[in-house]
Amino acid sequence: MNIQAWTFVIVGLSFALYIGVAMWARARSTGEFYVAASQVRPVVNGMATAADWMSAASFISMAGLIAFMGRDGSVYLMGWTGGYVLLALLLAPYLRKFGKYTVPDFVGDRYYSRTARVVAVVCAIFVSFTYVAGQMRGVGIVFSRFLNVPIELGVIIGMGIVFFYAVLGGMKGITYTQVAQYCVLIAAYLIPAIFISLLMTGQVIPQLGFGSTLADGSGTYLLDRLDGLTDELGFGRYTAGRKTTWDVLAITAALMVGTAGLPHVIVRFYTVRKVSAARSSAGWALLFIALLYTSAPAVAAFARTNLLTTVTDTRYADAPSWFKNWEATGLIAFEDRNGDGLIQYRGPASDVANELTIDRDIMVLANPEIARLPAWVVGLVAAGALAAALSTAAGLLLVISTSVAHDLLKKTLVPDIPEHRELLVARIAAGFAVLIAGYFGIRPPGFVAEVVALAFGLAAASFFPAIIMGIFSTRMNREGAVSGMIAGISFTAAYIIWFKFMHPELNTVTHWWLGISPEGIGAVGMLVNVAVAVAVSALTAPPPPSVQRLVQEIRVPRGAGPGHELQA
Amino acid sequence: MAEPPSRAEYWKRNVRYVAILLAIWFAVSYGAGILLVEPLNRIRIGGFQLGFWFAQQGSMYVFVILIFVYVRLMNRLDRAFDVDEREGGR
Numbered sequence: 001m002n003i004q005a006w007t008f009v010i011v012g013l014s015f016a017l018y019i020g021v022a023m024w025a026r027a028r029s030t031g032e033f034y035v036a037a038s039q040v041r042p043v044v045n046g047m048a049t050a051a052d053w054m055s056a057a058s059f060i061s062m063a064g065l066i067a068f069m070g071r072d073g074s075v076y077l078m079g080w081t082g083g084y085v086l087l088a089l090l091l092a093p094y095l096r097k098f099g100k101y102t103v104p105d106f107v108g109d110r111y112y113s114r115t116a117r118v119v120a121v122v123c124a125i126f127v128s129f130t131y132v133a134g135q136m137r138g139v140g141i142v143f144s145r146f147l148n149v150p151i152e153l154g155v156i157i158g159m160g161i162v163f164f165y166a167v168l169g170g171m172k173g174i175t176y177t178q179v180a181q182y183c184v185l186i187a188a189y190l191i192p193a194i195f196i197s198l199l200m201t202g203q204v205i206p207q208l209g210f211g212s213t214l215a216d217g218s219g220t221y222l223l224d225r226l227d228g229l230t231d232e233l234g235f236g237r238y239t240a241g242r243k244t245t246w247d248v249l250a251i252t253a254a255l256m257v258g259t260a261g262l263p264h265v266i267v268r269f270y271t272v273r274k275v276s277a278a279r280s281s282a283g284w285a286l287l288f289i290a291l292l293y294t295s296a297p298a299v300a301a302f303a304r305t306n307l308l309t310t311v312t313d314t315r316y317a318d319a320p321s322w323f324k325n326w327e328a329t330g331l332i333a334f335e336d337r338n339g340d341g342l343i344q345y346r347g348p349a350s351d352v353a354n355e356l357t358i359d360r361d362i363m364v365l366a367n368p369e370i371a372r373l374p375a376w377v378v379g380l381v382a383a384g385a386l387a388a389a390l391s392t393a394a395g396l397l398l399v400i401s402t403s404v405a406h407d408l409l410k411k412t413l414v415p416d417i418p419e420h421r422e423l424l425v426a427r428i429a430a431g432f433a434v435l436i437a438g439y440f441g442i443r444p445p446g447f448v449a450e451v452v453a454l455a456f457g458l459a460a461a462s463f464f465p466a467i468i469m470g471i472f473s474t475r476m477n478r479e480g481a482v483s484g485m486i487a488g489i490s491f492t493a494a495y496i497i498w499f500k501f502m503h504p505e506l507n508t509v510t511h512w513w514l515g516i517s518p519e520g521i522g523a524v525g526m527l528v529n530v531a532v533a534v535a536v537s538a539l540t541a542p543p544p545p546s547v548q549r550l551v552q553e554i555r556v557p558r559g560a561g562p563g564h565e566l567q568a
Numbered sequence: 569m570a571e572p573p574s575r576a577e578y579w580k581r582n583v584r585y586v587a588i589l590l591a592i593w594f595a596v597s598y599g600a601g602i603l604l605v606e607p608l609n610r611i612r613i614g615g616f617q618l619g620f621w622f623a624q625q626g627s628m629y630v631f632v633i634l635i636f637v638y639v640r641l642m643n644r645l646d647r648a649f650d651v652d653e654r655e656g657g658r
Contacts, residue, residue, distance in 0.1 A: 066624075071605075074623035078597045081628045085593045088635045089586045093642075207625060211615040221615030239620045241605065248602050274653045276643055283635035290628050297624040472583075555579050556651040 006379035007146045014184050014383045015161055018177045018390070022165030025176040030423050033170030034101040034402050035270040040175055042277045046284020048175045049268045051182035051391035053080075053259075053285070054292060055131070056138025059185060059388035062293075064360035066300035067307075070230070070238040073300065075248055079255025081286060081293055086260040086464075088282030092269040094471045096278035097554045101270060102399075103263045103463055104407040110470040112547055113478040114412060119485050121407045123462045124263040128396040128403075129436070130455040131264075135393035136441025139386060145329060145365065146382035152442050158390060159438040166394045166401075167430045171271060174394045181387035186291055188384020189364075193295045196371040200302045210298035226301055229308045234350025238304065243517075244509065250520030257526055258456030261464035264395040267402070275557035303363040306370055311356065312345045319343065322369035331359035393437065401430035454496050457518075461488035461525030469533060474551045480537025488529030495521045578649040585641050589634050597627040 001009075027033040040048070058080070066073030098106055103124060108117030136155050143154025165173045193206045201222055203209030213221050223239060230238045241248065259265065268285075269278045310320055316334060326332045334343055337353050345356040365385075368377040405426035410417055417425075462485045469476040469484075496518045499507040509515055516524065542548075553559070600608055601623035608619030616625075646652035 071620055071623060074601060077624055078601055078627050081631050082593065082597050085590070085631050085634055089589060089638055210625070211613070211621070213615065223615045223617075223620075239609070239617055245602060249598060252597065252602065276639070276646065276653060279635075279642060280639045283632065283639055286632050286635055290632050294625055294628050552575070555582075556575060557646055557653050558651045560653060 003375040006376045010379035022169045022173045027170030027172045032172045036172040040271040042281035045281040047182045048178035049285035050288035051178040052395040055392035056389035063296040063299040064363035067304040075251045079252045082256040083259025084286040092278040111478045111481045127455045128399045132396040132437040133440035135389045138389040142385045155441040163434045178391045181391040185384040185387040188380045192367045206298035235347030244515040250516040250523045254522035257460040261459035264399045333357045400433040404429040457492040457522030460522035461492040465529040477543045479540040480533040483536045484529040484533025487532040488525045492525030596630045
């Protein structure tokens with residue numbers, strides 16, 4: 001069988017698996033729809049959280065980004081894993097004890113304020129839509145590259161699958177589908193990683209191969225060779241940083257705090273049975289995530305070394321077959337400027353003109369071909385990329401539908417809506433969200449990449465401080481929290497909009513405040529939020545005694561009921 | 569058994585655990601991986617420069633360990649202060 005046939009078979013089988021799991025785990029009540037009736041086991045929840053979190057960006061783009069950023073790529077590695085430590089230690093157990101369905105629920109009850117709830121709902125919906133548009137686009141791209149289907153048709157197929165199990169299954173269906181998707185995506189990531197590690201260094205474990213000597217008998221360490229190559233070709237040494245230390249600090253902090261504040265991640269900790277299970281499932285989640293995240297920088301280094309050694313100054317006519325295959329997709333472009341028939345691949349610091357442009361995404365997608373792996377592995381990588389995109393999309397769609405049906409309708413507009421009507425509204429909202437997401441997937445607004453910074457920044461500057469202060473301070477009141485959130489959001493949004501939309505020509509390190517890029521400004525926004533909240537709260541009346549009792553109550557694990565037993 | 573120790577004391581111990589664990593969290597990522605990356609890079613372990621290793625590998629291993637240590641500490645603390653959950657989630 002050829003690559004395309006294998007891809008059809010493996011992707012088809014994986015989709016059949018997801019649909020089967022979704023049929024088996026249908027939701028029958030709002031409790032099951034929103035939080036899987038809080039009956040999920042910690043290891044299962046950890047796996048589902050890992051799939052929920054790792055998106056098309058983690059699977060396809062991250063290793064490629066690191067391969068081209070070198071050491072600076074560690075902002076993604078530390079930023080997107082360190083947030084789970086914050087989640088486990090500062091958020092998950094207390095939110096589980098609180099036991100309602102959503103982040104706006106907590107914010108609304110803890111700050112006894114409809115305004116606070118609405119601010120939280122708007123942020124949750126904005127953050128989730130930003131993300132889901134990118135996922136649908138990812139689905140379309142994978143379909144078009146591997147199966148030669150038009151992007152539009154790919155997006156529609158993806159919408160159909162997500163619609164089926166998110167709308168029918170709710171959180172319960174999504175949880176068990178995500179477990180299956182995690183298994184597919186991690187196998188699809190690790191198998192090529194192991195083979196390419198063997199090929200380059202003779203080490204089975206990529207994390208060790210990363211620090212080993214090359215298998216070519218030279219006795220040189222892989223990273224030393226890579227440093228030498230990148231330096232010589234004018235890219236700058238791979239293990240040296242290029243961003244300012246302040247910027248690296250700020251971006252890492254914004255990504256960590258943003259991760260811990262993302263509503264689709266937080267809500268997963270409402271689905272377990274006990275407070276202690278919420279703590280341990282955060283540990284399992286990070287373990288499952290770290291399997292991929294510690295492999296990614298190894299894959300990045302292997303792929304970059306391989307690329308530089310096989311392509312640089314090779315005669316174009318003798319370029320390896322994967323080079324020609326991916327050139328056909330437009331992701332590799334060679335322009336023989338000096339007409340010598342050789343591929344000159346050079347960095348900005350070189351005095352030879354660069355003749356090669358490479359899309360970062362092919363570092364993961366082309367890996368199986370570069371490592372000369374069998375055709376079925378290529379099919380598996382396609383299925384893995386789809387699993388990563390679909391699982392994240394489903395989690396986000398659920399947040400959107402819950403926000404509309406539960407937070408807006410039930411808690412704000414129509415409090416006496418019967419449960420079966422609320423469930424129906426939640427399903428309809430999920431359906432609409434799929435359609436809107438699909439629309440953005442087919443016609444992506446040009447600013448998707450820009451708004452991702454905004455999504456993380458807003459999550460960091462709004463939810464995270466409001467929730468932490470709500471748990472760790474009994475004194476924090478409504479006035480403080482609401483003004484803090486508004487100050488944090490306005491500051492962060494203004495900075496990002498200024499540099500990304502109004503004055504993109506000024507978006508360089510010399511114009512940034514303290515050298516902090518828009519990607520990292522959410523960390524400052526968080527500090528603004530805290531400062532304003534503490535000041536305003538000190539000048540206004542303390543929260544009512546019932547709220548102070550609620551805070552005391554969520555600090556101890558005993559008495560965590562299934563869902564909605566604890567009353568404010 | 570004597571009267572169970574107070575919930576205020578339970579909370580104080582919890583906050584202390586969190587503070588210590590977050591200090592380690594900060595030290596391995598922001599410390600070793602970012603602020604001290606250059607001096608640490610003079611130390612080599614196999615093919616890795618140590619600062620680079622913390623930034624792209626080590627910090628993540630420590631994160632995983634920190635959460636599981638926290639889980640164990642808190643389960644013990646919950647039992648010692650008699651605030652743990654009984655089977656069935658009650």
